[in-house]
Amino acid sequence: MRATTADRAQPAATAYLICAAAWLLPGLGHFWLGRRQKGITFLVALTLMFAFGLWLEGALFPFQVSQPLVALGALADLGIGLPYIIARAIGVGAGRVVVITYEYGNTFVIVAGLLNMLVVLDVFDIAKGRK
Amino acid sequence: MTSHFSLMVIFSLFVSVVFATLMRDEPSEQLAFAGRLFVGFVGAGTLIGWLLYPLPL
Numbered sequence: 001m002r003a004t005t006a007d008r009a010q011p012a013a014t015a016y017l018i019c020a021a022a023w024l025l026p027g028l029g030h031f032w033l034g035r036r037q038k039g040i041t042f043l044v045a046l047t048l049m050f051a052f053g054l055w056l057e058g059a060l061f062p063f064q065v066s067q068p069l070v071a072l073g074a075l076a077d078l079g080i081g082l083p084y085i086i087a088r089a090i091g092v093g094a095g096r097v098v099v100i101t102y103e104y105g106n107t108f109v110i111v112a113g114l115l116n117m118l119v120v121l122d123v124f125d126i127a128k129g130r131k
Numbered sequence: 132m133t134s135h136f137s138l139m140v141i142f143s144l145f146v147s148v149v150f151a152t153l154m155r156d157e158p159s160e161q162l163a164f165a166g167r168l169f170v171g172f173v174g175a176g177t178l179i180g181w182l183l184y185p186l187p188l
Contacts, residue, residue, distance in 0.1 A: 041152045041161075049145040056133070104138050111142070115149045122153050 009129030022123040024081045026116050029123030042119050050083045050112040058105020059095025060087060073106070079113030136177075143172035 010018065022029025026046040031039030054060075061073035077093075078084055087093045093109070095102060125131045151165035 037158060038152050041148065045145055045148045045152075052141070052145075056138075101133050101138070104133075104142075108142065108145075111146065115146070118153060119149070 010127040015124060015127035018127050019120050019124050022120045023079070023116065026081065026083075026119060029120065030126070033123065033126050035126070042116075046080060046112050046116050046119070047083055049108055049115075050080045050087075053105045053108025053110075053112060054087060054092050056101040056105030056108060057096045057099045058093070058102065058107070058109040060084065060093030060109065073110055076110040076113040079115075079117045080109075081116060084113070139176050140173055143169050143176070147172060 009015075018029045018032050021032060025043065027039035027042035027044075029039070030036075030042060060077050061070050063074045064070045095105070099105075122131070147165045147168035150168055151161045155161045155164050
């Protein structure tokens, strides 16, 4: 399963660029490094998970320094990259606290972002030739 | 679709797939590992749910 691009360590600047791409679009980093199956799996699974969370009326938390837990939630939400930006742009993710699935939706959205952060770390290891 | 159990199953499915894809390289290994993780997540969730059933006392 190892691809030729991933077999050699990338220069530091390239590794960070690949990580940025991996953050922006889930799976793009693995795709860039030649691990297409993994890239497609991450793209489909993480984007679906994020969208499912929004469908459950989960919220995209605002960055409020006065409320550290809300700010942490916002940071986790941002971890998914482009889907977060698109959701913000089209105005979804307001979240409705009275809906029974609100907390479930939050969990899906937050965990999708956190999992994409793990994917970015995995991409970094691959780009540096550690995996 | 929006019951606690069905949402737990869907959540477990997503997390299992991502973890297995991260931790295994071959698709067959990924599938086997994702299956084990999924069964573990759903089984543990169900077991803990039953243990918490009498609460609050």
